[in-house]
Amino acid sequence: MKTPVAVLLSGSGSNLQAMIDKVQAGVIEADIRLVLSNRADAFGLTRAAKRGIPTAVVEHGAYPCREAFDAALLAAIAKSGARVVVLAGFMRILGPEIVSAFAGRMLNIHPALLPSFPGVHGQPDAARHGVKISGCTVHFVDEKMDHGPIVIQAAVPALADDDGKALGARILALEHRIYPQAVHWLCTGRLHVRGRHVHLDPADVPPADMAGAGPCLVNPPLEQGF
Template sequence: MALKLAVLVSGGGSNLQSIIDKSEAGVLDARVVLVLSNKPGAGGLERARRHGLPHAVVDHTEFPAREAFDAAMVARIRESGADLVVLAGFMRMLTPAFLDAFAGRIVNIHPALLPSFPGCHGQRDAADYGVKLAGCTVHFVDEIMDHGQVIIQAAVPVVPGEGGDTLGARILELEHRIYPQAIQWLAEGRVRVQGRHVLVADAGRLLAELGRPALVNPPLERGF
């Protein structure tokens, strides 16, 4: 049976689109049962409409406190019957009550190689810092921002002089690949958490078959 997803969005929803596309192509054993946004004009809602997916708005500005807003979201998600809560550009911190309601069943994608560069501007912060490798992280969500256990990461080399917007566009291409992959592993029941470590069944075998690839930037020259 397909894993049922509630996807939370605040913006354009390009990661939502990647999940929808993989699901419709039969690559991802999951289906979106709810697209939920805190912003009535979020582009992710239009994507849901185009694909005939259930969608709703819980406008955070209509609630006197964060706890009341989160309680309303919890109610909508529970009504949908979702197995997993997927944050896809959802720009709100979640309260302990929300985290407790879906403990161990909330995932997020962040456009940086955590634990480096948490927060809203990971791509820009990485570019400004002058790192040689940047990337993205899919992780479980806990009470600290961008802190939960890492499921998968992907890296790209940073081009000298590159700004956050250009770097972010290249990182986004990888986000669209690793987020559905992480969800597929969860759908297959292959993910196990041990403390800070997330273990994916058979991942070690595949890594050995690929020869333990590495990304080095600037590239190593001949003889090294």
């Protein structure tokens, strides 16, 4: 049986689209039960609706405090039956109640190689710093922003004339590959957290074809279909 998943987002939802495509291709063992946003104008809601996925809006400004907002999020997720929560550009910090409720079952993606350059400006911060390698990180969510145990990272070259937009586009292409992979691993029970280390159960799966991806390093390696 496929694992029921809720996806939380605040914007365009390109990572959501990558997941939807892999789910509908039969690559990810997940059933996206809900796409939820704190913004009614988030284009990710349109992406979901086009594929017949239920959507919900829980506007943070409608609640007097973060605790009340989190309670509304939890209620919406519980109603969907989701067992896994995926943050795909959800631009709100979640409180301890919701993080605890989905401990070990909530993933986030960050457009930098954590623990370097956390926060909402990961790509431009890395470009301004003059790094030579940048990338993206999928991690479990804990009580601190961009802090939880790391599942998978992808590294790409950072060029001397890059700004945040140019570097971000190079990173985004790999976000669309590693995030669906991480969701699949979680939904199939292959991830195990021990301290800060995430262990991946092996599987007899051929490696992904990385032709056309450009210079990059992904670890753990992507599997066929991703």
